[in-house]
Amino acid sequence: MDTNKPNLSPAVDAQGGIGAVPVPHTEHADHLHHDEHDHEHHDQHWLWKYVFSQDHKMIARQFLITGMLWAIIGGTLSSLFRLQLGWPEATLDWLKPLLGHWIDAGKLNPEFYLALVTMHGTIMVFFVLTAGLSGTFSNFLIPLQVGARDMASGFMNMLSYWFFFLSSVVMFWSLFLETGPASAGWTIYPPLSALPQAMPGSGAGMTMWLVSMALFIVSQLLGGVNYVTTVINLRTRGMSMSKLPLTIWAFFLTAILGILSFPVLFSAALLLIFDRSFGTSFFLSDIYIAGQALSNQGGSPVLFQHLFWFLGHPEVYIVIMPAMGMVSEVLATNARKPIFGYRAMIGSLIGISLLSFVVWAHHMFVTGMNPFLGSVFMFLTLIIAVPSGVKVFNWLATLWRGNIRFSAAMLFAIGFVSLFISGGLTGIILGNATLDIQMHNTYFVVAHFHLVMGSSAFFGLFCGVYHWFPKMFGRMMDEKLGYIHFWLTFAGVYLVFMPMHYVGIAGFPRRYYAWTGFDAFSQFADMNKFISVAAILAFFAQFVFVFNFFYSIFRGRRATENPWNSTTLEWTTPIEPGHGNWPGEIPAVYRWPYDYSKPGSEADFIPQTVPYSQTQSSNLPYEQEVVD
């Protein structure tokens, strides 16, 4: 469409980026293209532009906003069960208008409590931190940062969102069933989940959970093959794998993990559907229920756990790796330093990806599996500390003597590193079979994974939104509100989960609705109240972000083309890139993405699009030869 336009050579584009001030005519040209581009699409029906869009940027925004809605629902559910845990004797009649018959004689119905924790986990892990996080940023950043017009298949990408949407509708619907949504925990272990008569939540709610997850897996598959093939085939000229930003490496490996692990959950879900609805006994054997012996013989609930955790463990890396990628990018950009150990960062991502497939049984130390097998899984689990340690040291080394700009995104990136260290250390404790047997199913585990993958991934998500908001919406988010949001959240997270470790070590069990009846735990009444207050405050602090987000979409300060003086390709597009991303030719890439504060260079950053011929003063000897 732009073949007759004066071609912006990459070099001209790049010079715009070398100095702090872009070369005026470049910017002007971009606007010109952009306007024309808009005109081309003005007659496009809003339905195709905003709803059934095949533009990866619109699909990313759809994922983000759907994810935010889910996060609010998931957070509300946790506030409800924290009310029960913090004030077990209080009257909750005031919630009756919201919860109806789930408030039973002034109390939260015990079955509903189980539904709350189940749905909180499911929503946060899958709908927010998988779809909302990697769905948003893989979609948004992969084409922009590798230099592609769009995803390999825009149509499949659109389907990916709409399968996610369908899956969301089914899951949301299940919240309103009379018997309640699924209640067997987010890990839906049989036999509880396999026998509809086991409890109200094992009825229609469980069926809808499984249907919703099957749709979700289809969405993941459609998205995943798209992300992977886009990274392999659609990189622009010069963008070798060793010049990819770490974000792309993280999304790439995350997508591969999803492609290889979600199908196993699909298998498990299908087998479970057969057990539930067609009378098979894949996961059932020797069961008495309500004094009656069931005819199911020969199956194994432990088999389900193996299948579930074969997904379940890579899943936590599916959640955390995109956050790691974005944090690496934001730390380097805002410390104005190259990322420390670029290749080590890629290597550690690959190492984590490989190891994530061979550690699943560390979730199952207490299932009665062979202790020798347990020790093998323990060994492999503890090895993950090595690549994780490499990443943490590299992040810290990137910050070391950096010229740090404390933008809101940067604060969240630093917060991520902090949470990842705090939560990671307890991972080493829990990875030991001998210690895990003591800690299993206590709040210590809850605290561990909420820090290391829950809160960390949320921090990565926030970091990404603050950083790429200008590219997403053409405006800046409010920094002051960002600071308020950060400090409330950062303090909130630690105030919630630090004490939780303590009650966990003391043996306080997770998933208990009524704990006041146990002498051993009643001494933790104050601690629980404290955790609940902190959790609810931290939850409400998120509305600062929600307000900031929606306010800034419409009223935020207008963004410039490259507000963070960043080197990567997405900042060479117009302020609001149209469908196709670059108005002219896609720029070629000459260098790695982390040329910040390069000795000899006047500007403190050199975009990837600047050829070495223009930076003679800062070229290293081997770059001067350009044989690499």
Next chain:
Amino acid sequence: MAHHAPSATATLDAPRTGTWDGGNEPFKASYGKLMMWFFLLSDAFTFAAFLTTYGFIRHKHEVFAGPGKFFASTRWWPVPDQVFNAFPGLHGVDLPLAFVALMTMILIFSSVTMVLAVEAGHRMDKADVQKWLLWTILFGATFLGSQAWEWTHFIHGTEKGLTMADGSVVHGANLAVNQYGPVLFADLFFFITGFHGTHVFSGVCLLIWCFIATTNGTFHKRGHYEMVEKIGLYWHFVDLVWVFVFTFFYLV
């Protein structure tokens, strides 16, 4: 350090152009073909999970330890030779695994005709593509028909049946009873061969669509028959999966 292929050289103001340097298809495959490969990888894990389930449950069951000759019981896993020994039209003749071997041969032949269809596509020979697609569809449909016969036989069972502990006699199998052995054997049989059969069925549907598109000249106008190739990949995968199902279910 110029250890790359000659094309990987660059000058100070031109980007490198090696295989993996961008603007390229490093695996010499279009994105569509790559997507099919990754989908198949994913699907392989689905089947792997089912076959693992089979192995896990099989080894949870007691092993027949004698005395005397093996006989069917709900306590131990059956011997496939004794379960799958019927052949259409040959009532009462003991032909262990003969029919399933024939089915396997048919499916493998369909892979051969699929290869020929893809090869004809490379030559842009529309008539040949049509011919070989039709053969593939025919073999695929025959396989599905054979599976239907085998399922029917498995469900109806033998006249002798199996005498249970309470003296009742069970004929054939479904998801709740099984004359050949533990109920889970029948559950797994229906589940795994059913899941594979669903894949074959989808494959046949795709091939029929492909045949229609070929006949309409859609691919010829497009200038290439890559769609035939992509569906071919799927078809070979489904065949390969059958080899594993056959091995684990019938042979070992």
